[in-house]
Amino acid sequence: MIQIDSTDIKKQKKLALTWAITFLILFPVLITLGLLMRLRQGEVTEAAPSEFFSYMTLHGLGMAGVLFSFAFAALWYLNSTRYVKLNVKFGWFLYIIIAIGVVGLLIGTLIGKFGPGWYMLYPLPFKGTFWPLWATKLSVISLIILGVGWLVGILHILYALAKEYGGITNLLGWQYLKKDNSNIREIPSMVLITTISLIPGVFALIIGAAMLIMYLLQSFEPSLAFDPLMMKNMVMFFGHTLVNITMYCAVGWVYALLPEFTHREWKVNKAVVYSWNATFFFILFAYLHHLYMDFVQPTSLQYLGQIISYSSAIPATGITMFGVIAQVYHAKMKWSIIPLMFLFGMAGWAIGGFAAVVDSTIALNSSLHNTLWVPAHFHTYMLMGVVLFILGFLYYLFSGNNKEEKDSFGNAGFWIFVLGSYGFLLMFYLGGLNSVPRRYSNYSGIEIDHVRETGVHLAQCAALFVGVLLIGLILMYLSLICRLVQQKATNKKND
Amino acid sequence: MFYLLSFFWNDWLSITMPRHQLIQLPAMLLLGILLAYCFSTLAIQDMYWGIAILIFIMASFIFWMLPHSIDVAVINKHFNRVMHINMLLSGFLLILVFRKIFFEVKILFLGMITAMLLASGITLSVFNMLLCSSFSIEQQKQTGLYLIFIAIALFIFTAITFFSYLRNRSK
Ligand code: HEM
Numbered sequence: 294m295i296q297i298d299s300t301d302i303k304k305q306k307k308l309a310l311t312w313a314i315t316f317l318i319l320f321p322v323l324i325t326l327g328l329l330m331r332l333r334q335g336e337v338t339e340a341a342p343s344e345f346f347s348y349m350t351l352h353g354l355g356m357a358g359v360l361f362s363f364a365f366a367a368l369w370y371l372n373s374t375r376y377v378k379l380n381v382k383f384g385w386f387l388y389i390i391i392a393i394g395v396v397g398l399l400i401g402t403l404i405g406k407f408g409p410g411w412y413m414l415y416p417l418p419f420k421g422t423f424w425p426l427w428a429t430k431l432s433v434i435s436l437i438i439l440g441v442g443w444l445v446g447i448l449h450i451l452y453a454l455a456k457e458y459g460g461i462t463n464l465l466g467w468q469y470l471k472k473d474n475s476n477i478r479e480i481p482s483m484v485l486i487t488t489i490s491l492i493p494g495v496f497a498l499i500i501g502a503a504m505l506i507m508y509l510l511q512s513f514e515p516s517l518a519f520d521p522l523m524m525k526n527m528v529m530f531f532g533h534t535l536v537n538i539t540m541y542c543a544v545g546w547v548y549a550l551l552p553e554f555t556h557r558e559w560k561v562n563k564a565v566v567y568s569w570n571a572t573f574f575f576i577l578f579a580y581l582h583h584l585y586m587d588f589v590q591p592t593s594l595q596y597l598g599q600i601i602s603y604s605s606a607i608p609a610t611g612i613t614m615f616g617v618i619a620q621v622y623h624a625k626m627k628w629s630i631i632p633l634m635f636l637f638g639m640a641g642w643a644i645g646g647f648a649a650v651v652d653s654t655i656a657l658n659s660s661l662h663n664t665l666w667v668p669a670h671f672h673t674y675m676l677m678g679v680v681l682f683i684l685g686f687l688y689y690l691f692s693g694n695n696k697e698e699k700d701s702f703g704n705a706g707f708w709i710f711v712l713g714s715y716g717f718l719l720m721f722y723l724g725g726l727n728s729v730p731r732r733y734s735n736y737s738g739i740e741i742d743h744v745r746e747t748g749v750h751l752a753q754c755a756a757l758f759v760g761v762l763l764i765g766l767i768l769m770y771l772s773l774i775c776r777l778v779q780q781k782a783t784n785k786k787n788d
Numbered sequence: 789m790f791y792l793l794s795f796f797w798n799d800w801l802s803i804t805m806p807r808h809q810l811i812q813l814p815a816m817l818l819l820g821i822l823l824a825y826c827f828s829t830l831a832i833q834d835m836y837w838g839i840a841i842l843i844f845i846m847a848s849f850i851f852w853m854l855p856h857s858i859d860v861a862v863i864n865k866h867f868n869r870v871m872h873i874n875m876l877l878s879g880f881l882l883i884l885v886f887r888k889i890f891f892e893v894k895i896l897f898l899g900m901i902t903a904m905l906l907a908s909g910i911t912l913s914v915f916n917m918l919l920c921s922s923f924s925i926e927q928q929k930q931t932g933l934y935l936i937f938i939a940i941a942l943f944i945f946t947a948i949t950f951f952s953y954l955r956n957r958s959k
C-alpha cells in the first residue's frame with residue numbers, strides 16, 4: 294500500500310477546496326437560472342424566448358459540466374490522498390483549463406445568447422437562430438477546451454492507478470474471478486468504480502471532439518449538411534455517457550466513505566466485479582434510448598436500446614443497493630448528515646432510475662417522449678442523487694475530525710432541501726403525466742386548454758418549491774462554512 | 789524512397805485527390821516515422837518542447853488539409869515539396885517526441901487526430917461543393933470516405949495503445 298506524505302495531502306486538499314468553493318458558487322447560480330425558467334413557464338415573469346433558451350442551455354450544459362467536473366475533482370482528491378500519487382500541479386493546470394472553458398461558455402450563452410439546449414441537436418445551432426454565429430463558435434470551442442481538460446485528467450488518473458495496482462486487468466477486478474484468488478492484489482472498491490466509470494469517458498470524449506469539430510466546420514461553412522441522425526447518435530453517445538459516468542463517479546466515493554460511518558468493510562468481491570464490469574459495457578450503449586422517436590434509426594438498434602437500458606439498471610444499481618443495506622442494517626452508527634445524504638442519494642438514484650426505465654420502455658416512451666417526464670427523471674437522480682452525494686462529500690471535506698458531530702443547522706437545511714427538491718420534482722412528473730411538453734419557454738401556444746393551464750400551474754408550484762430548496766441550501770451553506778472555519782482554526786492550533 | 793515519392797511518382801500521385809491526400813501525404817509521414825526508427829537513441833526529453841512539437845505537427849496536418857493549401861500544392865511543385873518535407877519532418881519528430889512524452893499527452897494527441905480525421909472525412913464525403921479546383925467532386929467524396937476508414941483504424945489503434953499502456957504497469 295502506498296504511503297502518501299502529509300504535505301502532499303495538504304496540497305491536494307487545497308486543490309479540492311478550490312474546486313469545492315467553485316462548485317458552491319456556480320451551483321446556486323445555475324439553480325437560479327432554473328428558477329427563472331420555471332417562473333417564465335408559470336407566467337410570473339415575461340422573459341423573451343431568446344432569454345429562456347439561453348438560460349436553459351447554460352443551465353443544462355453548466356449543471357452537466359459542473360457536476361461532472363466536481364465528481365472528477367472529488368475522485369481525484371480521494372484517490373490522491375489514499376491510493377495513488379497524482380501530480381498536484383497537473384491538477385491545478387486542469388482546473389485552469391476547465392475554468393477557461395466555463396468562462397467561454399458563460400460569455401457564449403449569457404452575452405451571445407447561444408440557446409440550442411444542452412445537447413445542441415444538429416442542425417439546431419445553425420438554422421434560424423436568434424443568436425450570432427460568434428456565440429456558436431465560442432461555445433463550441435469552449436466545449437472542446439473542456440473536453441480536452443477532462444480527457445487528460447481522466448488519462449492521468451487511470452495511468453497512475455494502473456501503475457499502482459499492476460495494470461488494467463487488476464483495476465477491473467479480474468483477479469477476483471480467478472479460481473485461486475488467495476494471493477491476489479486487492480483493490481479498493483472506489484478504484485474499481487473509478488476505472489469502470491472513467492474508461493468509457495475516454496471514448497465518449499474522443500467521439501465528442503469529432504462531433505464538435507464538425508459543428509465548428511459547419512459554423513465556418515454554412516452550406517455544409519451533415520446527416521442529422523449520425524450527429525444525434527454522436528451527441529448522445531458523448532452526452533449521455535458523460536452524464537451517466539458522473540453518477541457512477543459519485544457512487545464510487547460512497548463505497549469509500551460510507552464504511553467510515555458504519556464501521557463495516559465494503560470490499561470488492563466477485564459479485565461486485567461482475568456487476569460493475571457489466572455496467573462498463575452497458576454505459577457505452579445505453580444512449581440508444583434517446584433515439585426511439587427517430588424512425589430512420591435501424592429497428593434493431595431500437596430494441597438493443599431498450600434491452601441495454603433495462604439491463605444497465607440492474608447490475609450496478611442492484612449490487613450497490615444491497616451493499617448499502619448490508620452496510621447500514623443494524624449498524625452501530627450515528628446518523629450524522631454525511632451518511633444521511635449518502636442514503637438519500639441512493640434513494641434518489643433508485644427513484645430517478647426507475648422513472649428512467651419507465652421512459653425507456655418503447656410503449657410508454659411514445660406518450661412520455663419530450664414531455665416534462667424527461668427532465669423529471671434526470672433531475673431526480675441528478676438533484677436527489679449526484680447533488681446529495683456531492684454535498685455529502687463536501688461535508689466530509691469541510692469537517693475535520695468532527696465528521697459525526699450533531700449539526701442541527703445542517704440537518705434542518707438538509708430536510709428542507711429534500712422537501713423542496715421532491716416538491717419541485719413532483720411538478721415535473723405531474724407535468725409529464727399531463728403531457729406538458731418540455732423545452733417550452735411558455736405554454737401559451739398550446740391549444741389544449743387543460744394541458745396549457747396544468748403546465749402553468751405546475752410551473753408556479755415548482756417555483757415555490759425551488760424557493761424552499763434554496764432556503765435549505767442556504768442553511769447547509771452556513772453550516773458548511775462553520776465547519777470549514779472550525780477546521781481551519783483546529784489546524785492552526787495544531788500547527 | 790523520398791526521391792521516388794516526391795519526384796519520380798509525383799505527377800502520378802498528384803493527379804487525383806485520394807492519391808495526393810491519402811497516399812503521398814501519409815507515405816511521407818510514414819517515411820519520417822521509419823527514419824526516426826533508424827535513430828533509436830534520439831528523443832525529445834523536455835516535456836514542454838514535446839508538447840510544442842506536437843502542436844506544430846497537428847497544425848501541419850490541419851494546414852495540409854485546407855483546400856487552398858491542397859490546390860497550391862498540386863499546382864506549384866515547390867510548394868508541394870514543402871509539404872513533403874513538412875510531413876517527413878512531422879513523422880520524424882512525432883516518434884522522437886513519443887519516445888519520452890507522458891502517456892496522457894500521447895493518448896490525447898492520438899485521440900484528437902482521430903477526431904480531426906473523422907470530422908474531415910465526414911465533411912468531405914457530404915460536401916456537395918468542390919473545395920479544391922484541381923480535383924473533381926467525386927474524388928473529394930472518395931477521399932472523405934477513405935479518411936473515415938483511416939480515422940476508424942486510428943481509433944482502434946488509439947484504443948489498443950491506451951489499453952496496452954494500462955496493461956501490466958506495475959512499478
Ligand atoms: C435545483 C434546481 C434545478 C432547477 C430549478 C432546474 C430547473 C430546470 C428547468 C425549469 C429546466 C427546463 C425544463 C423544460 O421545460 O424542458 C431544466 C432543464 C435541465 N436541467 Fe435543471 N434544474 C435544477 C437542477 C438541475 C441539476 C442538478 C441538473 C444536473 C444535471 C440539471 C440539468 C438540467 C438539464 C440537462 C436540462 C435540460 C436542458 C435542455 O433541455 O437543454 N438541472 N432544469
